[in-house]
Amino acid sequence: xxxxxxxxxxxxxxxxxxxxxxxxxxxxxxxxxxxxxxxxxxxxxxxxxxxxxxxxxxxxxxxxxxxxxxxxxxxxxxxxxxxxxxxxxxxxxxxxxxxxxxxxxxxx
Numbered sequence: 001x002x003x004x005x006x007x008x009x010x011x012x013x014x015x016x017x018x019x020x021x022x023x024x025x026x027x028x029x030x031x032x033x034x035x036x037x038x039x040x041x042x043x044x045x046x047x048x049x050x051x052x053x054x055x056x057x058x059x060x061x062x063x064x065x066x067x068x069x070x071x072x073x074x075x076x077x078x079x080x081x082x083x084x085x086x087x088x089x090x091x092x093x094x095x096x097x098x099x100x101x102x103x104x105x106x107x108x
Contacts, residue, residue, distance in 0.1 A: 043067055053096045055085060 047065040060073050085097050
């Protein structure tokens with residue numbers, strides 16, 4: 001009967017599964033126990049990166065990146081509300097319409 005291959009991988013001191021799992025669980029705990037704060041930071045980051053895109057400018061956000069101004073200024077929208085902007089992007093317009101980052105594809 002053939003012999004099983006010998007384990008040629010040597011454990012490294014850099015890889016500690018228990019520590020990695022602890023860090024992962026701590027991250028999950030931090031994110032879920034502070035969800036409101038995390039969401040505020042994420043929104044602030046998105047608004048900061050996209051403060052000068054056309055859509056936000058024409059809706060009156062005028063470069064503001066705070067949550068309160070966003071909530072007061074920006075209405076809840078539907079796909080139909082932004083469809084003309086999406087069509088412009090789909091037709092090759094590369095200006096910052098909805099995002100400061102280039103949009104290369106749309107997924108449904």
